[in-house]
């Protein structure tokens with residue numbers, strides 16, 4: 001899995017760091033960076049991405065396909 | 077660089093011994109627009125940021141409202157507790173994606189505990205001030221310990237009485253004698269209504285534990301993950 005933090009969306013809320021401290025940390029500009037992509041299991045990383053209030057964390061599978069955020073639900 | 081805003085504290089009152097309702101008047105409202113449910117960020121010092129949800133809807137601009145539980149007692153809580161009428165505050169935003177998507181027309185289920193009601197109050201106000209455009213059912217399940225902990229209880233009762241589409245389900249985990257509403261946590265209250273939940277969209281807000289417990293219950297009921305929006309108050 002590839003993890004990308006969209007720096008322009010990150011507001012330094014640190015929710016990701018609380019959920020997955022082995023993976024994310026805040027840099028000197030209080031933006032999240034990936035310190036170790038293998039610092040937690042895939043489920044924890046997904047939960048960290050889900051906890052981000054601005055959806056600044058994008059996840060891609062090994063084929064490069066975006067797995068988070070999910071596309072919006074179809075509405076009826 | 078996010079744009080910095082300034083506003084003046086025009087009202088502050090305790091909703092309970094632990095929760096403060098704060099009203100701010102923006103200095104430059106013409107430069108500020110937001111969607112109900114979004115957050116703002118206070119920069120307490122260059123290394124200390126705190127987020128609070130907007131508990132009001134855009135129709136209230138130039139006023140914005142916050143609903144803050146000061147129980148944690150840290151820098152954010154102290155900042156709110158020290159605010160006095162007339163103080164000028166600086167913040168950034170709006171930010172966040174915890175909003176009802178404009179294209180979403182399905183019935184809505186809101187679930188909150190404690191100050192997690194803040195963004196949901198914003199969303200409910202936004203929906204009903206706009207006349208609940210899609211005339212869809214909208215429900216609020218609100219969990220608290222005791223009746224005296226229920227934030228904006230009178231507002232929800234009034235909305236329930238006024239809006240045929242709105243249903244208010246208050247549930248108490250430590251109900252007082254004489255409480256005639258639901259007993260238990262929100263996770264106890266939701267499964268009994270599962271037959272109503274087909275094709276509904278959920279918005280959960282509260283502590284990380286409450287949000288995760290509720291997600292689990294909803295997933296067990298069969299609600300697809302993509303129909304469960306949530307915000308965790310870390």
Ligand SMILES: Cc1cc2nc3c(=O)[nH]c(=O)nc-3n(C[C@H](O)[C@H](O)[C@H](O)COP(=O)(O)OP(=O)(O)OC[C@H]3O[C@@H](n4cnc5c(N)ncnc54)[C@H](O)[C@@H]3O)c2cc1C
Pocket residue numbers: 013014015018053115125126127128129130143144145146148149150151152153154191194195307308309310
């Ligand atoms: C998206 C969002 C919206 C919010 N909206 C509201 C609201 O409308 N009303 C409200 O009352 N509160 C809200 N909160 C919570 C609020 O931002 C503060 O966290 C809360 O007020 C406590 O702040 P404090 O400084 O008093 O407490 P403290 O406990 O001193 O600080 C809390 C801070 O510590 C961080 N933190 C928490 N747990 C950990 C941990 N395990 N490891 C490392 N860091 C941690 C949090 O990121 C938070 O910034 C929101 C939080 C988020 C993320």
Ligand code: SF4
Pocket residue numbers: 005009010011012013014015016017024031032051052053054055056057
């Ligand atoms: S949770 Fe989102 S906004 Fe907060 S630090 Fe992590 S990536 Fe940035």
